[in-house]
Amino acid sequence: MLETSIEYLKGVGPVKADLLKKELSIFTYGHLLNYFPYRYIDRTKFHKISELNDQSDYVQIKGILRKIDEQGSGPKRRLVGTFRDESGVMELVWFKGLSWVSNLQTGVEYIIFGKTSLFNGRVSMIHPDIELVSNANTEAQSMLEPVYSTTEKLNSKKIKSKDIGRIIKSLLQKIDEIPYHIEENLPQSIREQFKFLSRKESINFIHFPQNQEQLKISRNRLKFEELFFLQLRLLRTKKLRKTTNRGYFFQKIGDNFNNFYQNNLKFPLTEAQKRVIKEIRKDLGCGEQMNRLLQGDVGSGKTVVALMIMLIALDNGFQASLMAPTEILAQQHFKSISDMISGLGINIELLTGTVKGSKRKEILKRLESGEIHLLVGTHALIEDSVVFKSLGLTIIDEQHRFGVMQRAKMWKKTDSNPPHILVMTATPIPRTLAMTVYGDLDVSVIDEMPPGRIPITTYHKYETQRLWVFGRMKEEIAKGHQIYIVYPLIEESESETMADIKDLMQGHDMLSVEFPKPRYQISVVHGKQKPADKEFEMQRFIKGETQIMIATTVIEVGVNVPNATLMLIENADRFGLAQLHQLRGRVGRGGGEAFCILMTGFKLSEESKFRMKTMCETTDGFRISEADLKLRGPGNIEGTQQSGIIGLKLADIVKDANILNAARDVAMNIIETDPNLEKPENLPLNKFLQNIQSNQSFSRIS
Numbered sequence: 001m002l003e004t005s006i007e008y009l010k011g012v013g014p015v016k017a018d019l020l021k022k023e024l025s026i027f028t029y030g031h032l033l034n035y036f037p038y039r040y041i042d043r044t045k046f047h048k049i050s051e052l053n054d055q056s057d058y059v060q061i062k063g064i065l066r067k068i069d070e071q072g073s074g075p076k077r078r079l080v081g082t083f084r085d086e087s088g089v090m091e092l093v094w095f096k097g098l099s100w101v102s103n104l105q106t107g108v109e110y111i112i113f114g115k116t117s118l119f120n121g122r123v124s125m126i127h128p129d130i131e132l133v134s135n136a137n138t139e140a141q142s143m144l145e146p147v148y149s150t151t152e153k154l155n156s157k158k159i160k161s162k163d164i165g166r167i168i169k170s171l172l173q174k175i176d177e178i179p180y181h182i183e184e185n186l187p188q189s190i191r192e193q194f195k196f197l198s199r200k201e202s203i204n205f206i207h208f209p210q211n212q213e214q215l216k217i218s219r220n221r222l223k224f225e226e227l228f229f230l231q232l233r234l235l236r237t238k239k240l241r242k243t244t245n246r247g248y249f250f251q252k253i254g255d256n257f258n259n260f261y262q263n264n265l266k267f268p269l270t271e272a273q274k275r276v277i278k279e280i281r282k283d284l285g286c287g288e289q290m291n292r293l294l295q296g297d298v299g300s301g302k303t304v305v306a307l308m309i310m311l312i313a314l315d316n317g318f319q320a321s322l323m324a325p326t327e328i329l330a331q332q333h334f335k336s337i338s339d340m341i342s343g344l345g346i347n348i349e350l351l352t353g354t355v356k357g358s359k360r361k362e363i364l365k366r367l368e369s370g371e372i373h374l375l376v377g378t379h380a381l382i383e384d385s386v387v388f389k390s391l392g393l394t395i396i397d398e399q400h401r402f403g404v405m406q407r408a409k410m411w412k413k414t415d416s417n418p419p420h421i422l423v424m425t426a427t428p429i430p431r432t433l434a435m436t437v438y439g440d441l442d443v444s445v446i447d448e449m450p451p452g453r454i455p456i457t458t459y460h461k462y463e464t465q466r467l468w469v470f471g472r473m474k475e476e477i478a479k480g481h482q483i484y485i486v487y488p489l490i491e492e493s494e495s496e497t498m499a500d501i502k503d504l505m506q507g508h509d510m511l512s513v514e515f516p517k518p519r520y521q522i523s524v525v526h527g528k529q530k531p532a533d534k535e536f537e538m539q540r541f542i543k544g545e546t547q548i549m550i551a552t553t554v555i556e557v558g559v560n561v562p563n564a565t566l567m568l569i570e571n572a573d574r575f576g577l578a579q580l581h582q583l584r585g586r587v588g589r590g591g592g593e594a595f596c597i598l599m600t601g602f603k604l605s606e607e608s609k610f611r612m613k614t615m616c617e618t619t620d621g622f623r624i625s626e627a628d629l630k631l632r633g634p635g636n637i638e639g640t641q642q643s644g645i646i647g648l649k650l651a652d653i654v655k656d657a658n659i660l661n662a663a664r665d666v667a668m669n670i671i672e673t674d675p676n677l678e679k680p681e682n683l684p685l686n687k688f689l690q691n692i693q694s695n696q697s698f699s700r701i702s
């Protein structure tokens with residue numbers, strides 16, 4: 001029955017049905033039931049005009065519409081209604097739907113509802129919900145009246161929130177009469193555990209609650225449902241992948257690993273690094289394919305962990321690859337790993353888009369013959385022409401910068417089993433987000449910094465304090481240290497344009513005066529340079545020949561220069577928190593004191609101020625990502641775009657973290673005891689899951 005097209009519903013018909021389909025994607029009875037109100041009007045409360053100020057939240061007022069005047073012209077043309085109750089007068093303002101507004105009657109009592117704001121210096125209501133008192137009384141459906149979002153087109157065709165409410169009401173009545181059951185999709189045990197109402201009651205009450213309490217428990221149950229089925233799906237995918245994909249058995253720890261550990265490793269591993277290596281080793285030796293996410297803040301030492309795991313692959317007769325999102329980062333990895341394994345007789349090569357001609361041919365040949373053991377590179381690695389002899393492990397650094405398709409391609413680089421996959425990220429993701437976005441991966445976290453790191457001191461400074469900044473820079477240089485200066489790109493695009501680097505060029509001119517040659521040397525790096533020039537400038541800085549490096553964000557995930565102690569970020573308000581945190585992590589790698597200066601103009605939005613303040617207060621990547629999540633919402637956090645959270649209708653993974661945790665635990669329990677959802681009590685789950693899966697197509701994370 002829920003598949004029935006809405007046009008067969010009383011009061012809908014083909015014309016309205018067509019509009020609802022086009023405007024709101026409501027095709028069936030089921031869609032209609034799941035079209036939840038976004039807000040409720042408390043019909044028990046009326047406000048007085050004299051009590052209002054521009055801070056008032058949504059309010060309901062009863063009064064008389066005195067007159068409607070036309071004001072302004074062109075795009076500013078508007079209708080202004082004078083609205084009066086016994087306590088005072090206010091204005092109602094409309095910019096759109098003007099013809100509809102002029103049909104309102106003056107001298108008659110209306111109920112208006114909306115948010116107040118200050119317009120032309122007066123408390124006004126812009127685009128209020130408005131209806132005749134006489135209508136409202138007869139049609140009051142419940143004390144908390146549902147408000148459904150509509151579109152302008154629907155409004156103009158007389159399908160307003162109220163009409164949608166009426167249609168849903170009649171559907172619910174019909175369901176009651178025939179008698180049809182809105183099928184329960186949660187097992188009895190879960191319903192009892194959380195004292196949930198039945199699915200049918202919850203859907204009834206979320207549309208037409210009699211009181212706040214009823215609304216709350218209904219919403220909670222439906223939020224749980226939403227999160228629970230998402231988790232069930234993710235955990236099931238994960239389980240299924242493990243049972244269907246056999247993994248290569250890496251049982252042996254051999255010479256590569258042991259020699260590295262005994263002779264080449266220059267520092268003791270942190271406890272966190274050891275723990276993570278242990279977790280990964282367990283994956284590699286259990287016969288299942290590994291799909292693991294390694295989270296660790298910038299500088300926490302992920303590279304050495306990646307290397308040691310790759311050495312295990314080598315010890316077991318396989319090749320391994322490491323893929324990075326940018327040329328610079330790939331080069332950096334290649335160099336640091338080459339250094340770390342020197343003398344061990346391991347063949348390592350670098351393959352990026354700039355490796356061409358005979359060099360490329362030679363690498364591909366040696367890769368296919370198995371002569372190359374480790375291959376480091378950019379997305380050039382996933383090209384079809386890149387064929388391994390026996391790829392056993394792929395590591396993807398800064399994985400969120402790769403698309404799902406690119407990652408999936410790595411799976412196909414082998415003939416039989418897919419390689420083990422480890423994805424790494426330096427953008428710490430709050431736990432609640434991680435278990436949704438990466439819910440089908442195992443997660444390891446390096447939550448400890450190598451010893452001796454002193455937290456970076458961060459300042460927020462304005463243009464007027466430039467002299468102080470120059471002073472700080474000179475102090476650092478006098479100590480023999482180096483400095484990064486970073487400019488934001490103006491537009492996020494694949495390659496930088498000249499406009500993007502204009503600020504950087506001007507900054508360079510200014511600095512050349514303050515920091516003259518030959519005493520001071522400056523490197524400039526940006527996306528408009530030829531790779532060779534870029535490399536040359538980078539090398540000068542890496543070798544310590546230049547003290548200052550001015551760059552666009554190309555250095556964001558690259559470069560490791562332990563001698564750099566000051567990160568100066570220009571127009572810092574143009575960066576997101578995650579990016580600021582990444583950039584700051586470029587300094588202080590030498591173990592000494594390090595600084596970050598955030599430069600901005602005086603005029604800052606509240607949000608920008610909050611970002612600057614957060615950066616000055618903490619260096620904890622997880623705290624910063626929590627703040628970021630609160631500011632921007634889950635849909636905007638890097639790497640979340642492909643996940644199911646975008647489709648959530650009711651639940652908010654920040655505000656509803658408790659419900660999410662509970663849903664995750666319950667889902668985990670079920671998948672562990674009944675992975676195929678075959679037990680009688682789990683059959684409703686199975687059925688419902690199949691239903692939503694056939695209605696949506698979800699992409700795979702890795």
Ligand code: ADP
Binds near residue numbers: 297560
């Ligand atoms: P990230 O996690 O950001 O990739 P890296 O792997 O680049 O961090 O490590 C940052 C720096 O810390 C490197 O210079 C690395 O050699 C060093 N490092 C890593 N692990 C340790 C450790 N256990 N003790 C001391 N230094 C370490």
Ligand code: MG
Binds near residue numbers: 303
């Ligand atoms: Mg790294």
